[in-house]
Amino acid sequence: MRTVVLTMKASVIEMFLVLLVTGVHSNKETAKKIKRPKFTVPQINCDVKAGKIINPEFIVKCPAGCQDPKYHVYGTDVYASYSSVCGAAVHSGVLDNSGGKILVRKVAGQSGYKGSYSNGVQSLSLPRWRESFIVLESKPKKGVTYPSALTYSSSKSPVAQADLWSTTTYTSSQNRPGADPGIQRQDPSGAAFQKPVGVDVSLGLVPKEELSTQSLEPVSLGDPNCKIDLSFLIDGSTSIGKRRFRIQKQLLAEVAQALDIGPGGPLMGVVQYGDNPATHFNLKTHMNSRDLKTAIEKITQRGGLSNVGRAISFVTKNFFSKANGNRSGAPNVVVVMVDGWPTDKVEEASRLARESGINIFFITIEGAAENEKQYVVEPNFANKAVCRTNGFYSFHVQSWFGLHKTLQPLVKRVCDTDRLACSKTCLNSADIGFVIDGSSSVGTGNFRTVLQFVTNLTKEFEISDTDTRIGAVQYTYEQRLEFGFDKYSSKPDILSAIKRVGYWSGGTSTGAAINFALEQLFKKSKPNKRKLMILITDGRSYDDVRIPAMAAHLKGVITYAIGVAWAAQEELEVIATHPARDHSFFVDEFDNLYQYVPRIIQNICTEFNSQPRN
Structure with missing residues (x-):
């Protein structure tokens, strides 16, 4: 009898273990079948401002075309929340104009935002703003959950809703637009503030009363x-x-x-x-x-x-x-x-x-x-x-x-x-070759004026073997290398060499001079230097300039064409790098050349600053 009881107990225990193992296996199978929901990246339009989105950190997808200047951006690297999210992403270089995914992180407001031109977007300056954000590549942090749907400061859809100021709350009948110098409005955190009449936020002006900030963990923006x-x-x-x-x-x-x-x-x-x-x-x-x-x-x-x-x-x-x-x-x-x-x-x-x-x-x-x-x-x-x-x-x-x-x-x-003397700037990062017309029509006096113009331009640059280097070619029917890029490595030596250039006299073969400069000057330019050719002429060329100019452009030589007196405007525009309005100049008299020195330097620097530095 005892044996039977023991046998029954063993059977019950065995059955219990079977059911337990079966249940565990069944739960594992069920768990395998249940898939975690896939993270959906919210999409926004180019006009959506960061201040409209309440989430402190989020990933979004921007469409193409956000480089358009109508999508205002305020600041550099750190942007005021009144900025277009996608416009800021293009300005920062995280996105190009074709759009894509980005990570946006809200940070504390700043006392000032500096405007700049970068990646085809001109950002504006702003004195101060209540909240900022930075844009990063869309690489989620481990353990961080990002929202699949964004929370907006208005019930309107992000496509149709107006900007942050669209919700107007009047505290009394006297606070209508035009009836009182202030309009009371509601910010996303629920705090009301006064916006003075006539203040245009798009110009970077803000209300005197600082907006209340959302509750965010303080994040250092750096020194x-x-x-x-x-x-x-x-x-x-x-x-x-x-x-x-x-x-x-x-x-x-x-x-x-x-x-x-x-x-x-x-x-x-x-x-x-x-x-x-x-x-x-x-x-x-x-x-x-x-x-x-x-x-x-x-x-x-x-x-x-x-x-x-x-x-x-x-x-x-x-x-x-x-x-x-x-x-x-x-x-x-x-x-x-x-x-x-x-x-x-x-x-x-x-x-x-x-x-x-x-x-x-x-x-x-x-x-x-x-x-x-x-x-x-x-x-x-x-x-x-x-x-x-x-x-x-x-x-x-x-x-x-x-x-x-x-x-x-x-x-x-x-x-x-x-x-930091080795920082790459528009004044210390180029090989500049001057191509100078020495034809008979110039004359000795005017030639000295041209050399003074060359001197005035050269003085603006930082000159050394590792900074900007200067070379010069003089041409008539023939061409002569006055000095190459590796000849002089200090500003005093370069300025002295310019003064010593002797007037040649002869015809005007500008096309041949460009080819000569490409071969004798720019072929020896360093690969990581910007190549600038500044050509000065007072007449129409006896030979064709189109093919030599095209060769210069294809080799990455940025060409400035300065014409005096009888120079042909159409030739200057052919020689000059596109757009011609920024790279070709004309003056009636040699004595007026000096007027273009600031403009040429400004254009050289503007062009340099609009491109990636490295």
């Missing part, structure tokens, strides 16, 4: 007085050891804290080098000092040799790109930390970096002892690498334990944008 794009090249070679590598990371963390990282201020990325360089994070990976410090703490040493030259080449080619967060209006800065000395050469790599507009700083720690100097690949490597050899760009530390002393002077110097 606007130190808006730089900074790359730290840290030494990860085996010889540095773990302890000194930690000291190096500590300096990086302290720099990140001192700089006050943010989208409206400095941005910072880190590259570690050994045998080969590798990017730990780029400029847009971490947008505040706290996140950046946390990321720096997680960096591990790579080991290998100390190939600094290879690392500088890597940064020049790869780091400062729009895709990595490089901003066109921010100087590019590289700080290189070296334990001892590099195991490869740095001079050529550094020269190319400087000519690309990168300001190179070197921190060298514990240099070679007397008996070790024979192993140094390139003596005096730091002076060959830095932006200028005036002491501003170099730090030498006797011991790793004294590295922290460089913190304050380093931060002060990298933020001193007025002294």
Whole structure:
């Protein structure tokens, strides 16, 4: 009997286990069948302003065509919430005019917004606004849920609704438009404010009463007085050891804290080098000092040799790109930390970096002892690498334990944008070739006036081997190279050379002169230099200018044509880069040439600033 009972108990237990396993398996199968809902990206129109959307962070899809100036944008990098979301995305370079997905993050309001022209969009200035936003590529953060449908400040649809000011609330019958100097209106947070009559928000004017802000977590926009794009090249070679590598990371963390990282201020990325360089994070990976410090703490040493030259080449080619967060209006800065000395050469790599507009700083720690100097690949490597050899760009530390002393002077110097001499600007990034008509019709006196015009233009540029370089050709029926781009590397030497140019006299073969300049001047131009040809003539050419001008344009030479007296307007327009109205000029008399110096410089700079810097 006892055996039967035990057998029955065992059967019951066995049945219970079977049911339990079957139930678990069934639940797993059910779970497999239940698919998580797919995230739907909301679509908005070009005219939707960030202030209409209540969500503090969201992903949206913009249509094509938001580059149109009717979609107003206010600010640069950090935009007032009165801006078109998609227009700001195009201005910032995150989108092009074909549209696409973007990530929008609301941040605190600012006391001022600076207008600028970028990527075909002219943003406007604004004194202050209650709320701001930044635009990033649509890469969702892990663990963050983004809304599939946006919450708007009005019940109207985002396509049809008017701007933020469309909802009018009158507190009394006296508060009608025209009956009182103020109109009481409602902002998205529910707080009323007065908008004075006659204030036009599109002109960047705002009510005297500041709008109340939405409840948002405070986010630092960074120090606007130190808006730089900074790359730290840290030494990860085996010889540095773990302890000194930690000291190096500590300096990086302290720099990140001192700089006050943010989208409206400095941005910072880190590259570690050994045998080969590798990017730990780029400029847009971490947008505040706290996140950046946390990321720096997680960096591990790579080991290998100390190939600094290879690392500088890597940064020049790869780091400062729009895709990595490089901003066109921010100087590019590289700080290189070296334990001892590099195991490869740095001079050529550094020269190319400087000519690309990168300001190179070197921190060298514990240099070679007397008996070790024979192993140094390139003596005096730091002076060959830095932006200028005036002491501003170099730090030498006797011991790793004294590295922290460089913190304050380093931060002060990298933020001193007025002294960042290698920053790429319209005045220090070109090879400029003057093509000067020396025909008989010009005459000796007028030729000296032309040379003074050339001098006045040249004075406006920063002249050196790594900044703007000047060359000159004089032509009649024949052509003569007065001096090439590599002949003189200082402004005084260039100005003296211009004065020494002798008048030739002869015919006017402008087409042949353009071909000669392409071959003798611009063929020897450096690949990362802007190429500008400034041609001055006083008459119609005896030969055809169309084919030589087309060749110049196809080779990327930006051509300015300046005509005097008997010069043919149609020839000037053919020679000039499109649009001709910005690149061709005409004066009746040689004595009036000087009037065009400011205009030409302005056009050169406007054109430069409208293009990506790197």
